[in-house]
Amino acid sequence: MIWLGIDTANAPLSVAIVEDGKVLAEVVQNIKRTHSVGAMPAVEELFAKANIKPAQIDAIAVSEGPGSYTGVRIGVTIAKTLAWTLKKPLVGVSSLQALAANAKLFNGVICPLFDARRQNVYAAVYRGGTLEAVISDYHDHIDGLIEKLQALQEPVLFIGTDVAVFWDQLKAALGDAAIRASYTLDLPRAAELVTLAQTREVPAVEAVHHFVPEYRRIAEAEANWIAEQKKVER
Numbered sequence: 001m002i003w004l005g006i007d008t009a010n011a012p013l014s015v016a017i018v019e020d021g022k023v024l025a026e027v028v029q030n031i032k033r034t035h036s037v038g039a040m041p042a043v044e045e046l047f048a049k050a051n052i053k054p055a056q057i058d059a060i061a062v063s064e065g066p067g068s069y070t071g072v073r074i075g076v077t078i079a080k081t082l083a084w085t086l087k088k089p090l091v092g093v094s095s096l097q098a099l100a101a102n103a104k105l106f107n108g109v110i111c112p113l114f115d116a117r118r119q120n121v122y123a124a125v126y127r128g129g130t131l132e133a134v135i136s137d138y139h140d141h142i143d144g145l146i147e148k149l150q151a152l153q154e155p156v157l158f159i160g161t162d163v164a165v166f167w168d169q170l171k172a173a174l175g176d177a178a179i180r181a182s183y184t185l186d187l188p189r190a191a192e193l194v195t196l197a198q199t200r201e202v203p204a205v206e207a208v209h210h211f212v213p214e215y216r217r218i219a220e221a222e223a224n225w226i227a228e229q230k231k232v233e234r
Contacts, residue, residue, distance in 0.1 A: 001058045003197065004082070005190030006043065008035040008075035009067030009095035010114055012161065015042050016190035017050045017057070023191045025050040030161065030187055035074040043078065054086055061197030063188070064092030066122040066137060066216040067114050076213050083208045090208045091197040096124040096137050099160055101192035102185040104131055106157045111149065115162035121145055122216055125152070131196075139217040142166050146173045155179055161186045 005016040013035060016026035027042050047054060062079035065072040072095070083090040099112040106128040113123040116139060123145050125135035135148055149156055150173065158170060159181040170178045 002052065002056055003059050003061055003194040004043070004046075004057045005061045005194040005197070006039070006075050006079050007063040007095065007098060007188045007190050007193050008039050008071045008078075009063040009065055009188070010071055010162075011068070012187045013038060013042060014188050014190040014193075015039070015046050016194060017046055017052055018191055018194045024052065026189065026191050028187050028189060035071055039074055039078055043082075054082065057086065057088060059089045059091060059197070059202060061091050061093055061190075061194045063095035063098055063193060064211075065095055065214040066116075066139065067095050069215065072213045072215065076211070080208055080211055083205070087205050089202045089205055090211055091200050091202060092211060092214070093193050093196045093200070094124070094137050094214070095188065096122065097126060097131060097133075098193040098196060099188050100124070100126040100131060101196060102187075102189060103157055103159050103181050104128060106181075108155050108157060108179075109134055109152060110157045110159060111145075112159045113145070113162060113166070114160060115165050116217075119143075121162075121166065125149070125156070128157075137214070137216055142169060146170065149174060149177075157181055159185055 002019045007014045012030040014028045017024045025046050060079050060083050062075050096112045100110045103110050108128050110126045113121045116122050119142050121142055122139055124137040155177045157179045
């Protein structure tokens with residue numbers, strides 16, 4: 001079975017083609033290039049390198065969020081368009097769990113996180129080995145996340161390029177319980193995304209129409225609009 005994996009949920013980009021448990025080709029990059037410009041060319045390059053035609057893939061895996069609203073939408077739009085055009089099933093995977101999968105051999109809990117701005121984060125906690133959710137994907141202030149991590153009372157491995165933004169706070173609050181993953185593990189890998197997708201039930205091709213991203217919070221513009229409507233109602 002041949003899978004195409006796409007992860008554009010945040011600044012890094014990764015796409016991969018995996019056949020029967022073997023990575024045929026994978027692109028992982030962390031450069032200042034918008035996904036609207038770079039994602040589709042990366043997918044086309046991948047097919048060329050793997051000598052695979054799009055029609056030959058059997059399924060598509062995509063990071064469904066959370067993360068950058070624009071990044072998530074671009075990846076999901078590309079994946080849905082390809083899935084419908086090629087008549088292939090589409091499987092969504094948490095972008096946080098996909099990142100945690102880079103460190104799945106860690107004997108303890110893993111906390112992938114993304115900067116959501118203004119001292120907020122998208123985060124989760126997964127158990128190493130099984131990647132079972134200890135704390136499910138959610139949006140919180142960094143202080144709220146720290147409180148939850150302190151309650152676990154065990155070492156936590158932090159992973160992701162955005163960990164650097166909060167590392168001083170995490171280290172000050174958790175001390176030696178805070179462990180920083182190697183920078184070589186900080187970028188998402190679409191091959192890991194595919195590995196996780198293969199453990200899910202593959203939906204019918206027609207289900208692609210109902211696929212929606214998992215943002216874990218509403219957009220700031222929508223939040224501001226709701227706040228303004230409440231003022232008007234008063």
